Amino acid sequence: xxxxxRFALQVLLRQPAVRSxxxxxxxxxxxxxxxxxxxxxxxxSPPRLYPRxxxxxxxxxxxxxxxxxxxxxxxxxxVEKLGGRGDTVFVKKSIGRNRLLAQGxxxxxxxxxxxxxxxxxxxxxxxxxxxxxxxxxxxLTVELLKRSKLKIIKTLSDDFQLTKEVVCRQxxxxxGIVVPPHALSLPFEPIKELGEYWCDITVNGMDTVRIPxxxxxxxxxxxxxxxxLRAQRKLLAAERDSxxxxxxxxxxxxxxxxxxxxxxV
Amino acid sequence: xxxxTRNVWKVLSGCQKQLLSAGGPSYSAVSQVAPRxxxxxxxxxxxxxxxxxxxxxxxxxxxxxxxxxxxxxxDRPKPFGxxxxxxxxxxxxxxxxxxxxxxxxxxINMLKxxxxxxxxxxxxxxxxDLKLDMKLEKKKKVDPFVTTVHLPHPFKTEINKVLVFTEDxxxxxxxxxxxAAVVGGAELIQPILDDEIxxxxxxxxxxxxxxxxxxKNKLRKKFPKSKRGSVTNNISQALQxxxxxxxxxxxxxxxxxxxxxxxxxxxxxxxANLQVILTDVCSHRPAGLGPFVERAIMSxxxxxxxxxxxxxxxxxxxxxxxx
Numbered sequence: 364x365x366x367x368x369r370f371a372l373q374v375l376l377r378q379p380a381v382r383s384x385x386x387x388x389x390x391x392x393x394x395x396x397x398x399x400x401x402x403x404x405x406x407x408s409p410p411r412l413y414p415r416x417x418x419x420x421x422x423x424x425x426x427x428x429x430x431x432x433x434x435x436x437x438x439x440x441x442v443e444k445l446g447g448r449g450d451t452v453f454v455k456k457s458i459g460r461n462r463l464l465a466q467g468x469x470x471x472x473x474x475x476x477x478x479x480x481x482x483x484x485x486x487x488x489x490x491x492x493x494x495x496x497x498x499x500x501x502x503l504t505v506e507l508l509k510r511s512k513l514k515i516i517k518t519l520s521d522d523f524q525l526t527k528e529v530v531c532r533q534x535x536x537x538x539g540i541v542v543p544p545h546a547l548s549l550p551f552e553p554i555k556e557l558g559e560y561w562c563d564i565t566v567n568g569m570d571t572v573r574i575p576x577x578x579x580x581x582x583x584x585x586x587x588x589x590x591x592l593r594a595q596r597k598l599l600a601a602e603r604d605s606x607x608x609x610x611x612x613x614x615x616x617x618x619x620x621x622x623x624x625x626x627x628v
Numbered sequence: 629x630x631x632x633t634r635n636v637w638k639v640l641s642g643c644q645k646q647l648l649s650a651g652g653p654s655y656s657a658v659s660q661v662a663p664r665x666x667x668x669x670x671x672x673x674x675x676x677x678x679x680x681x682x683x684x685x686x687x688x689x690x691x692x693x694x695x696x697x698x699x700x701x702x703d704r705p706k707p708f709g710x711x712x713x714x715x716x717x718x719x720x721x722x723x724x725x726x727x728x729x730x731x732x733x734x735x736i737n738m739l740k741x742x743x744x745x746x747x748x749x750x751x752x753x754x755x756x757d758l759k760l761d762m763k764l765e766k767k768k769k770v771d772p773f774v775t776t777v778h779l780p781h782p783f784k785t786e787i788n789k790v791l792v793f794t795e796d797x798x799x800x801x802x803x804x805x806x807x808a809a810v811v812g813g814a815e816l817i818q819p820i821l822d823d824e825i826x827x828x829x830x831x832x833x834x835x836x837x838x839x840x841x842x843x844k845n846k847l848r849k850k851f852p853k854s855k856r857g858s859v860t861n862n863i864s865q866a867l868q869x870x871x872x873x874x875x876x877x878x879x880x881x882x883x884x885x886x887x888x889x890x891x892x893x894x895x896x897x898x899x900a901n902l903q904v905i906l907t908d909v910c911s912h913r914p915a916g917l918g919p920f921v922e923r924a925i926m927s928x929x930x931x932x933x934x935x936x937x938x939x940x941x942x943x944x945x946x947x948x949x950x951x
Binding site: 452498500503520528532540546564566 | 746
């Protein structure tokens with residue numbers, strides 16, 4: 364005889380016909396509760412169960428209807444859209460188990476693993492250059508620095524000179540890259556004349572990039588002056604266009620007159 | 629041949645259309661209906677605007693989109709659109725990490741360092757930019773206010789021009805002694821309306837207020853108000869306040885942008901000025917509703933903006949709790 368609870372449980376555990384052939388069956392936990400109380404047994408002896416009574420269950424919760432929580436993992440390699448080695452990420456359980464953990468791209472954040480990555484981070488900051496591993500962000504910064512060039516505009520003050528601090532500040536202002544003084548090496552200190560120079564930046568104590576610096580003459584950077592320059596440039600462009608048109612007209616006229624002469628002759 | 633037949637069909641259909649659209653008595657063999665009198669309109673009716681609903685919907689969508697863009701970053705493991713809260717490397721690109729908010733004293737020192745490294749002039753002004761949370765309980769809002777503050781370390785070289793409205797000659801003498809620029813009664817109304825006389829501040833005695841009402845539209849925010857302290861009988865005190873006071877106002881509903889000091893003053897003086905202004909700003913809303921200042925920025929004429937925290941600057945709340 365089916366009691367309602369048992370029936371419900373069987374229906375729930377049956378695989379629905381909608382899922383496709385290749386997917387595994389939904390393996391979510393169903394939390395059930397006994398309908399009838401199990402009476403207390405004597406001390407030391409196990410409870411006595413009668414299957415007809417005590418295998419009647421009622422549903423408490425089906426976890427596949429609960430919102431899916433994300434799982435926390437620590438990456439071991441650079442994974443696109445997630446991060447680099449040592450980053451703690453929150454991903455869906457399906458992606459975490461089937462892709463990241465299965466292919467060895469990430470590990471569980473157990474205390475041992477967390478200690479290992481903390482150790483790596485400590486070595487990056489304090490250890491010898493041989494022991495360090497370049498981070499993904501460090502690698503990207505190196506790529507960016509290889510493509511960049513610093514242009515400094517000389518100011519009108521008398522004691523203008525380029526030192527490490529000044530160059531670090533210019534990097535932050537112009538290129539948006541924060542460079543601590545110990546990572547920058549400026550061979551021609553101090554620079555006072557206009558011209559082309561270079562400097563070396565060491566990222567994480569491992570990779571060094573040479574960046575060209577050019578010291579340009581003074582230019583008024585205010586918005587009013589820039590507007591004037593733009594207006595002047597427009598005028599010049601308009602004049603050049605009108606001159607070009609006039610030359611074209613002259614050329615056409617000369618061609619027409621030559622053709623007429625040729626006809627007459 | 630084909631073109632002939634096509635043209636014949638076109639002519640026939642054209643004739644049919646003409647006959648049908650003739651309107652008045654139709655001479656086709658089929659219909660012998662009595663002549664119908666169709667309405668003849670000699671005017672053009674304006675088409676009713678059915679597009680209003682669509683326009684309203686579009687406007688509502690735009691407003692909703694603008695409101696939804698506030699992204700709350702505090703609970704996330706990393707801020708939206710950035711790589712991390714704090715950078716791991718020593719050399720990093722600033723725009724991939726969360727914005728750094730410094731303490732007030734640190735930001736003053738940073739601005740001084742920037743001035744030296746950029747070879748900028750030392751006596752440039754220091755500005756502060758505050759965004760305020762103007763909401764009170766139950767859909768009420770704080771009015772945009774204009775106040776005058778007495779700074780402990782003033783940076784202004786000139787004294788403000790103060791105009792005193794008073795009929796009493798004794799009060800007029802007191803005003804002149806204390807350094808009012810112009811003193812007078814109802815006879816000053818005409819010159820002010822004609823723009824011959826103008827001043828930074830206007831002080832009035834309570835008796836004259838009714839006579840000065842025509843100037844309200846002219847003076848607008850500067851009109852004497854008892855809340856601001858410009859309507860008193862104690863003229864000397866009012867003059868002391870307004871001669872050396874620094875005035876600031878709330879622009880665009882929630883922003884306060886003023887100069888607080890110059891960069892060649894010592895850091896303690898700049899900090900003291902900042903403290904006075906912040907306490908004055910926060911006095912316009914009861915402290916129980918939470919922080920009034922949403923974000924605070926300090927900058928000079930030549931440097932970039934430096935975001936700083938106002939909690940360390942405001943001394944009142946912590947001290948009153950301890951007491």
